[in-house]
Amino acid sequence: MARGVNCIAPKTIMNLIMLISVLCLCTKSVEVEAQASRLPAAEVEALNETATQVGKKDWNFSIDPCSNDKNWNTQSADLSLYENSLICNCSNPDGFCHVVRIVLKGQDLAGVLPPSAAKLPYLTRVDFTRNYLTGTIPREWASTKLEYLSVNVNNLSGPIPGYLGNISTLTYMSLKNNYFSGTVPPELGKLVNLNSLILSANNLTGELPPALTNLTKLTELRISSNNFTGRIPDFIQSWKQLQKLEIQASGLQGPIPSNISALSNLTDLRISDINGTGSEFPPLSSMTCMEYLLLRSCNLSGRIPTYISAMNRTLKTLDLSFNRLEGDIPDLAALTKLKHLYLTSNLLTGSIPNWIKGRDNQYQIDVSYNNFYPSSEPACGREYLNLFKSFSARDKSSFGECQNSYPCPEGNNISFRFKI
Numbered sequence: 001m002a003r004g005v006n007c008i009a010p011k012t013i014m015n016l017i018m019l020i021s022v023l024c025l026c027t028k029s030v031e032v033e034a035q036a037s038r039l040p041a042a043e044v045e046a047l048n049e050t051a052t053q054v055g056k057k058d059w060n061f062s063i064d065p066c067s068n069d070k071n072w073n074t075q076s077a078d079l080s081l082y083e084n085s086l087i088c089n090c091s092n093p094d095g096f097c098h099v100v101r102i103v104l105k106g107q108d109l110a111g112v113l114p115p116s117a118a119k120l121p122y123l124t125r126v127d128f129t130r131n132y133l134t135g136t137i138p139r140e141w142a143s144t145k146l147e148y149l150s151v152n153v154n155n156l157s158g159p160i161p162g163y164l165g166n167i168s169t170l171t172y173m174s175l176k177n178n179y180f181s182g183t184v185p186p187e188l189g190k191l192v193n194l195n196s197l198i199l200s201a202n203n204l205t206g207e208l209p210p211a212l213t214n215l216t217k218l219t220e221l222r223i224s225s226n227n228f229t230g231r232i233p234d235f236i237q238s239w240k241q242l243q244k245l246e247i248q249a250s251g252l253q254g255p256i257p258s259n260i261s262a263l264s265n266l267t268d269l270r271i272s273d274i275n276g277t278g279s280e281f282p283p284l285s286s287m288t289c290m291e292y293l294l295l296r297s298c299n300l301s302g303r304i305p306t307y308i309s310a311m312n313r314t315l316k317t318l319d320l321s322f323n324r325l326e327g328d329i330p331d332l333a334a335l336t337k338l339k340h341l342y343l344t345s346n347l348l349t350g351s352i353p354n355w356i357k358g359r360d361n362q363y364q365i366d367v368s369y370n371n372f373y374p375s376s377e378p379a380c381g382r383e384y385l386n387l388f389k390s391f392s393a394r395d396k397s398s399f400g401e402c403q404n405s406y407p408c409p410e411g412n413n414i415s416f417r418f419k420i
């Protein structure tokens with residue numbers, strides 16, 4: 001075992017464990033206290049207004065909202081509690097219950113984000129994922145103590161409001177899949193407790209503000225599918241705790257700054273579709289806990305570095321397709337966890353190494369559209385291995401033979417894409 005290398009448990013699992021223990025706590029206290037309804041009248045009224053604003057029609061106020069009744073909390077055996085629930089904390093010194101969490105996911109709600117939620121002083125978590133809510137994030141929320149804010153997959157639009165920067169308690173914020181436009185406000189740099197910032201799939205433009213360097217606790221940053229301009233900033237090196245970084249088709253230009261080498265905790269790095277100046281492979285040798293590495297269509301040239309084999313304890317997916325990488329495929333036989341290898345459309349030469357040929361059909365490997373020497377060809381393709389146009393055109397005879405005797409396998413969805 002390599003000493004000093006300490007891969008951290010995946011954040012999501014830790015979060016889930018925390019969430020479950022918190023929910024158990026809440027459920028317990030609710031059961032004990034259910035006899036006496038003790039949600040303060042002001043919170044009942046705020047909930048009533050919240051329901052109207054968001055478009056929630058089936059909350060039944062003749063039932064105590066903290067009673068854990070199924071009218072409030074869908075609690076079948078499965079995890080649907082996470083979809084539709086209102087959670088109170090009834091273990092308070094003041095003897096009252098308080099609303100701490102509102103989760104309304106996939107409820108076809110067509111209202112707005114409720115300004116009245118700000119009247120619930122103990123609210124820490126709101127999740128309105130997958131609805132049709134319009135407008136923007138209400139100004140009233142600037143004064144809340146929210147820790148978790150998710151409005152994924154809604155119809156929110158306009159600029160991201162700068163006053164979001166006032167919710168300094170936030171540790172998680174996801175605005176993905178909406179119609180937010182304009183630039184990222186520098187005020188977000190005030191959210192110094194943020195662990196996760198997710199802005200993917202919006203219509204954001206301009207450059208990332210340098211104020212974001214103050215988000216030093218970030219472990220997850222996703223900004224894919226936007227219309228940003230400028231280069232991937234070299235200040236990404238401020239986010240030293242980052243585990244997940246996703247910049248796919250964001251509009252940002254290359255090259256990938258060498259400063260990325262500082263992010264040694266990365267486990268999941270996905271960068272794709274960057275134009276601009278090409279570069280050699282970015283320096284990633286410090287990232288020995290990498291699980292998912294995708295650098296697709298990044299205008300990379302030069303050779304695939306051998307240090308990738310030091311990611312042997314964790315790397316599951318390696319996608320370097322659509323670059324201009326050349327030379328041999330290095331010896332990555334040590335990557336025993338590797339399941340997916342995509343090297344499609346590069347300028348790779350040499351032979352297809354034995355460690356690739358030796359893998360069985362639990363793997364998906366695509367080395368199509370390269371310049372390997374035809375003599376290196378294994379007994380034509382196998383189901384898991386797409387060799388379509390992977391060989392240099394010099395020896396047409398053996399290439400043609402392979403195509404005839406073993407066409408691109410139908411079962412392999414990866415190869416489909418390259419059938420013209």
Ligand SMILES: *[C@@H]1O[C@H](CO)[C@@H](O)[C@H](O)[C@H]1NC(C)=O
Nearest residue numbers: 058059060061062063069071
């Ligand atoms: C609300 O709950 C009360 C008490 O359980 C019940 O009598 C009433 O029918 C419910 N109203 C609706 C609209 O479901």
Ligand SMILES: *[C@@H]1O[C@H](CO)[C@@H](O)[C@H](O)[C@H]1NC(C)=O
Nearest residue numbers: 044045048049052060061062
């Ligand atoms: C909720 O608000 C409506 C008016 O919008 C009111 O008629 C109703 O009594 C309120 N219910 C509660 C429980 O406050």
Ligand SMILES: *[C@@H]1O[C@H](CO)[C@@H](O)[C@H](O)[C@H]1NC(C)=O
Nearest residue numbers: 022025026089090091092093
């Ligand atoms: C409930 O509130 C009390 C007092 O503020 C706090 O100590 C406790 O951690 C809270 N419980 C949950 C499950 O949030």
Ligand SMILES: *[C@@H]1O[C@H](CO)[C@@H](O)[C@H](O)[C@H]1NC(C)=O
Nearest residue numbers: 109110111132133134154155
């Ligand atoms: C949400 O946006 C989609 C796509 O623009 C649109 O078709 C739909 O009508 C909108 N829905 C609402 C409730 O605004």
Ligand SMILES: *[C@@H]1O[C@H](CO)[C@@H](O)[C@H](O)[C@H]1NC(C)=O
Nearest residue numbers: 139140141142143163165166
């Ligand atoms: C945000 O905080 C600033 C500085 O404390 C304050 O001036 C501003 O009014 C706040 N904005 C909102 C919408 O509460």
Ligand SMILES: *[C@@H]1O[C@H](CO)[C@@H](O)[C@H](O)[C@H]1NC(C)=O
Nearest residue numbers: 179181182202203204205227
């Ligand atoms: C994105 O912004 C551009 C320019 O501001 C605008 O033309 C386009 O309609 C927007 N797209 C969406 C999906 O909102």
Ligand SMILES: *[C@@H]1O[C@H](CO)[C@@H](O)[C@H](O)[C@H]1NC(C)=O
Nearest residue numbers: 186189209210211212213214
């Ligand atoms: C980061 O925060 C500090 C302290 O609030 C502030 O002085 C500095 O200007 C911020 N950095 C950037 C780049 O905005």
Ligand SMILES: *[C@@H]1O[C@H](CO)[C@@H](O)[C@H](O)[C@H]1NC(C)=O
Nearest residue numbers: 202203204205226227228251
């Ligand atoms: C991105 O921005 C450019 C120029 O500002 C514009 O022409 C283009 O339509 C935008 N694309 C999208 C998907 O909004």
Ligand SMILES: *[C@@H]1O[C@H](CO)[C@@H](O)[C@H](O)[C@H]1NC(C)=O
Nearest residue numbers: 234235236237238257258259
């Ligand atoms: C990024 O690295 C380059 C080259 O090493 C260096 O010149 C630059 O100052 C670094 N950027 C930051 C923000 O430190």
Ligand SMILES: *[C@@H]1O[C@H](CO)[C@@H](O)[C@H](O)[C@H]1NC(C)=O
Nearest residue numbers: 008240241242262263264265
């Ligand atoms: C990586 O994560 C560990 C554990 O969270 C932390 O102690 C360490 O400082 C991080 N590495 C860097 C370079 O910040």
Ligand SMILES: *[C@@H]1O[C@H](CO)[C@@H](O)[C@H](O)[C@H]1NC(C)=O
Nearest residue numbers: 249250251252273274275276
């Ligand atoms: C990258 O360049 C291609 C070809 O010039 C162009 O079609 C594409 O829109 C560009 N992408 C970005 C993100 O600028």
Ligand SMILES: *[C@@H]1O[C@H](CO)[C@@H](O)[C@H](O)[C@H]1NC(C)=O
Nearest residue numbers: 001002309310311312313334
């Ligand atoms: C994994 O890589 C480390 C660092 O290069 C090395 O010390 C270790 O022997 C490798 N383990 C295997 C199973 O190859």
